Amino acid sequence: MEPKFQPFSDRYSGKLKRIYRNWLDRRLPKSTEITLSQRRIFILPNRPGLLFSGLLLLLFLMAINYQNSMVFAYTFMLASLFPVIIIFTYRNLSGLGIRVAECSSVFAGEAAKITLDIYRTDHRIRQQLQFRWNESSHTTANLLENDQDQIELYVPAEQRGYLNPGRLNLQSTYPLGLVRSWSWLRFELYGLVYPKPIEGELPVQAAPGQEPNLRKIRVAMDEISGLRRYVLGDSPKQVAWKSYAATGEMNVKQFEGSESEKLWLDFNEVRGGHLEYRLSVLCYWILKLEADNCLYGLRLGEQAYEPASGIPHRDLLLSALATFDLDKEHSVSR
Amino acid sequence: MNSAALPRSSFLWLLISVGAVLLPHVNRMPTGLLIGYGLCMVWRTLVHYGKAKMPHGLVKLLLVIAGTLIIRQGYQNLLGVDPAAAFLLLTFVFKFLEMQRVRDGLLIIFLGYFCLPITFLFSQTMVMTIYVFVALVVLTTTLVKVTKTSDQAGATIDLKQVTVMLLSALPLMLVLFVLVPRIGPLWSVPLPSGQSKTGPSDSMSPGDIASLAKSDELAFRVRFDGAIPDTRELYWRGLVFSNFDGRTWRPEGTPFQQQKNASWARNSAHEEMEESLDIHYQVTFEPSYQPWLYALDYPLTSGSGIGLTPQYTLLNKVSVDQRKHYNLVSSPRLMIDSVLDPASRKRNLLIPRAGNSRAKKFAIEQRNKASSDQQFVTDILTYYRQKPFYYSLKPPRLGPDSIDEFMFDTRKGFCEHYAGSFTYIMRAAGIPARVVVGYQGGEINHSGNYLLVHQFDAHAWAEVWLQDRGWVRIDPTGQVAPERIEQGIEEATAYENSFLSDSTFSLLRYRDNLWLSQLRLKLDAIEYDWNRWVLGYNAKRQSDFLKDYLGLVSSASKTQLLTGLVTLFLIALMVVFLRKERIKITDRCDQLYFRFCRLMETRGVARGAAEGATDFSQRLVERFSAQEQSIRNITRMYNYLSYGPDINPHQRSRILKKLEQEIAALKRT
Known part of the structure; x- marks a missing residue:
């Protein structure tokens, strides 16, 4: 989906559009940190700017027909202002730095939060910096006294894989609103889009005639195999509170079930559906088993992840789902 | 974006802008409109503060109709500049009343940009020019405020920004003003015509010139090539009146006939016989x-739309609606109409048969006493001098036999009474005579070395035709009040204290005050230069200026100069505003570390704008594993010096030295 506001890529369809985008890609490569310079800034008068030129023409006619020296002077003053406006509008963007500060991972269909640091490499004030990823995700920033600022944008993550919200449009018409300078920013983002969770049958390889029983599995988790260091996000139920009271160290109990009690989620066991559906079901079960404090592992193609539990484990598995069978380059040039 | 709501912070600026654009037009507007505009501005302000609602569509329609009707009432001719300006301002103010969106705000500013210079069609004084350019700053700042989506900056930041921008545009404006070719009007446009006519009119009745004498308005300024002639010789001829109906003097022929009879070609015959006495001005x-x-007696040359009438007066092709510059040569010795043709003779002898019988009788008696026409003229002038005639700005009203009453009863009058009665008596005695109206004298401005002629210098005198001498100027007023001719009207009316008595605040009234007088003349000298060099800068002056000062004649060389200067301006603009701001590093440790960073950059790894020293060293080590030790040492020393504990200066300089050596060593690898 192309955002509506893109004035150029939207106006030319088909081949022309592709040529333009390829040119943009070559001219403005991906980066995690971008400093705006003449290579990246485009500048043209906008509609009020064209109206202003029409006004200049009218004023010039008035000066000529009335042979009025001061109307000439006034017209020339406004006309001389135009190159100054261009310089000042350009100056408002040039020397500006933008860096990805944070990028969250999300499930497909949700909006990913992207936090950008904007800063200046000089001491000039910046005003009316309009950042837009699309119609619903835009914000305006200023750098007046502060040398840097942080902005947050939410971009919809439609497809599983690497988060790729396309180009960020940065534009400004400051100071006079008659000339628009803009740039297209492409960031190297590290956010992932996990599959959208879809409920389905538990995809485990069951012994013949033996239905997997969740309750039984949970009961089996009484045997503690050891402790490990607490990681932010671990369930409080698993924290070894007794040892915390004794030693002041926060640890998490680790369980060791017998081989038959470990759950191996298996890509090949998901019934029916295409690749994305299968991953979605696996995703659903990873979330569910984590919430139920189960031990779960994952067999995904060649890869096998040993059963365990905890937020880091969950995220590892989700990342595996997100990037499974994904040609990175293919995903990027979507 | 343009359909977004107008930012609240821009409202006050818009209000000020609308006021600033309206202000210079206030005294030309019908009162009804003025009140209406005021109401619209107050209404919108109340809406802004939530005290009133936006006007209903019907109300707006009624307002537009009312405004249009007032303009129809206020201006007779709807095609002139004034009603057009009034309509524009009406649109401007109504748009302000109904504005809600950014789009409306933009439109208001653009209309304001267009309405602002209309003021110049009416007045181009320096004060007005300064006002308009200040208003331009206000309007442009408003534009900044209107096009902002989130306004965090205070008014001063944007005001400063706009002022800097306009000042930076100034050099280019001057270049364009001087060099852009001035072409003639593409089509004829109506000129501002609302003003009343000034100066002598095309007829003269008793009291006409006396009323002119109450005005301290400027009529014209004159710069002489040589010395300024004696004040007694400064008779500025304007109109010659030959027809008299018993009360009013009029020129011969209709305005159309006058235009037809005038010669419009440049009179080259006279130019050749240049005399030393000729006056160039x-x-x-x-x-x-x-x-x-x-013009002074008697103009020799005409041209550039100026015609010379058979009576040696000057006519402009159209009425003078804008300031006009013209160069003249006058020859005071020139004899005009050495032979008077019978028709002219007859016309200049005509007096109404009825009325003024005493004057007629008096004229014939006196003529019979005199030995010659010349002697008769002298006798009559003596009569004026000896009888108790008074020169007065407040003469008594005269009845139907105005000449009789003036000559023998009231004997109080202004120049037109003297000129009129003298001419009448000459004609009654059979000597061709006519009335001439114009200005006499003027005020010398020493700081600018030129002459100022005001409306109160308006004067009337007579010309009589004498054998072998042609038309001879006779000023009977000079017999009664010689100070009028020598020093001006102020001295002549000093005894009755009537000079400019209606205008207390006229600076001219205080000519006695030396300091004020000097100030006024200084200011006028500036204004005069402004008029001549800036306002009068037209196609001709442009080509003269470029030829005299820059030696440019061909249009190609002018274009080259213009292009060159514009390019130069653009380059200067970029150099001034886009140069990289160097952040000055004073700390020795930082200096050394940046030296290290630059070195690494030349080798292909640049430090990110916000990358920490340790992170950077990690990246460097991956790339340059051979220099790992060196890189780590440098980073450690830098971190220690920048973020480590306070150490004594001696220690510090020792580490700095080591750091420098390490970097130098790295450079050699």
Whole structure:
């Protein structure tokens, strides 16, 4: 989906559009940190700017027909202002730095939060910096006294894989609103889009005639195999509170079930559906088993992840789902 | 974006802008409109503060109709500049009343940009120019405020920004003003015509010139090539009146006939016989909204739209609606009409048969006593001098036999009474005579070395035709009040204290005050230069200026100069505003570390703008594993010096030295 506001890529369809985008890609490569310079800034008068030129023409006619020296002077003053406006509008963007500060991972269909640091490499004030990823995700920033600022944008993550919200449009018409300078920013983002969770049958390889029983599995988790260091996000139920009271160290109990009690989620066991559906079901079960404090592992193609539990484990598995069978380059040039 | 709501912070600026654009037009507007505009501005302000609602569509329609009707009432001719300006301002103010969106705000500013210079069609004084350019700053700042989506900056930041921008545009404006070719009007446009005519009109009745004498308005300025002639010789001829109906003097022929009879070609015959006595001068004539111009006796040359009438007066092709500059040569020795043709003779002898019988009788008696026409003229002038005649700005009203009453009863009058009665008596005695109206004298401005002629210098005198001498100027007023001719009207009316008695605040009233007088003349000298060099900068002056000062004649060389200067301006603009701001590093440790960073950059790894030293070293080590030790040492020393504990200066300089050596060593690898 192309955002509506893109004035150029939207106006030319088909081949022309592709040529333009390829040119943009070559001219403005991906980066995690971008400093705006003449290579990246485009500048043209906008509609009020064209109206202003029409006004200049009218004023010039008035000066000529009335042979009025001061109307000439006034017209020339406004006309001389135009190159100054261009310089000042350009100056408002040039020397500006933008860096990805944070990028969250999300499930497909949700909006990913992207936090950008904007800063200046000089001491000039910046005003009316309009950042837009699309119609619903835009914000305006200023750098007046502060040398840097942080902005947050939410971009919809439609497809599983690497988060790729396309180009960020940065534009400004400051100071006079008659000339628009803009740039297209492409960031190297590290956010992932996990599959959208879809409920389905538990995809485990069951012994013949033996239905997997969740309750039984949970009961089996009484045997503690050891402790490990607490990681932010671990369930409080698993924290070894007794040892915390004794030693002041926060640890998490680790369980060791017998081989038959470990759950191996298996890509090949998901019934029916295409690749994305299968991953979605696996995703659903990873979330569910984590919430139920189960031990779960994952067999995904060649890869096998040993059963365990905890937020880091969950995220590892989700990342595996997100990037499974994904040609990175293919995903990027979507 | 343009359909977004107008930012609240821009409202006050818009209000000020609308006021600033309206202000110079206030005294030209019908009162009804003025009140209406005021109401609209107050209404919108109340809406802004939530005290009133936006006007309903019907109300807006009614307002537009009311405004249009007032304009129809206020201006007779709807095609002139004034009603057009009034309509524009009406749109401007109504748009302000109904504005809600950014789009409306933009439109208001653009209309304001267009309405602002209309003021110049009416007045181009320096004060007005300064006002308009200040208003331009206000309007442009408003534009900044209107196009902002989130306004965090205070007014001063944007005001400063706009002022800097306009000042930076100033050099280019001057270049364009001087060099852009001035072409003639593409089509004829109506000129501002609302003003009343000034100066002598095309008829003269008793009291006409006396009323002119109450005005301290400027008529024209004159710069002489040589010395300024004696004040007694400064008779500025404007109109010649030959027809008299018993009360009013009029010129011969209709305005159309006058135009037809005038010679419009440059009179080259006279130019060749240049005399040392000829006076060369330039007149800067203020708009009079009448076609006649003024010259010293007797103008030789005409041209550039100026015609010379058979009576040696000057006519402009159209009425003078804008300040006009013209160069003249006058020859005071020239004899005009050495032979008077019978028709002219007859016309200049005509007096109404009825009325003024005493004057007629008096004229014939006196003529019979005199030995010659010349002697008769002298006798009559003596009569004026010896009888108790008074020169007065407040003469008594005269009845139907105005000449009789004036000559023998009231004997109080202004120049037109003297000129009129003298001419009448000459004609009654059979000597061709006529009345001439114009200005006499003027005020010398020493700081600018030129002459100022005001409306109160308006004067009337007579010309009689004498054998072998042609038309001879006779000024009977000079017999009664010689100070009028020598020092001006102020001295002549000093005894009755009537000079400019209606205008207390006229600076001219205080000519006695030396300091004020000097100040006024200094200011006028500036204004005169402004008029001549800036406002009068037209196609001709442009080509003269470029030829005289820059030696440019061909249009190609002018274009080259213009292009060159514009390019130069653009380059200067970029150099000034886009140069990289160097952040000065004073700390020795930082200096050394940046030296290290630059070195690494030349080897292909640049430090990110916010990358920490340790992170950077990690990346470097991956790339340059051979220099790992060196890189780590440098980073450690830098971190220690920058973020480590306070150490004594001696220790510090020792580490700095080591750091420098390490970097130098790295550079050699």
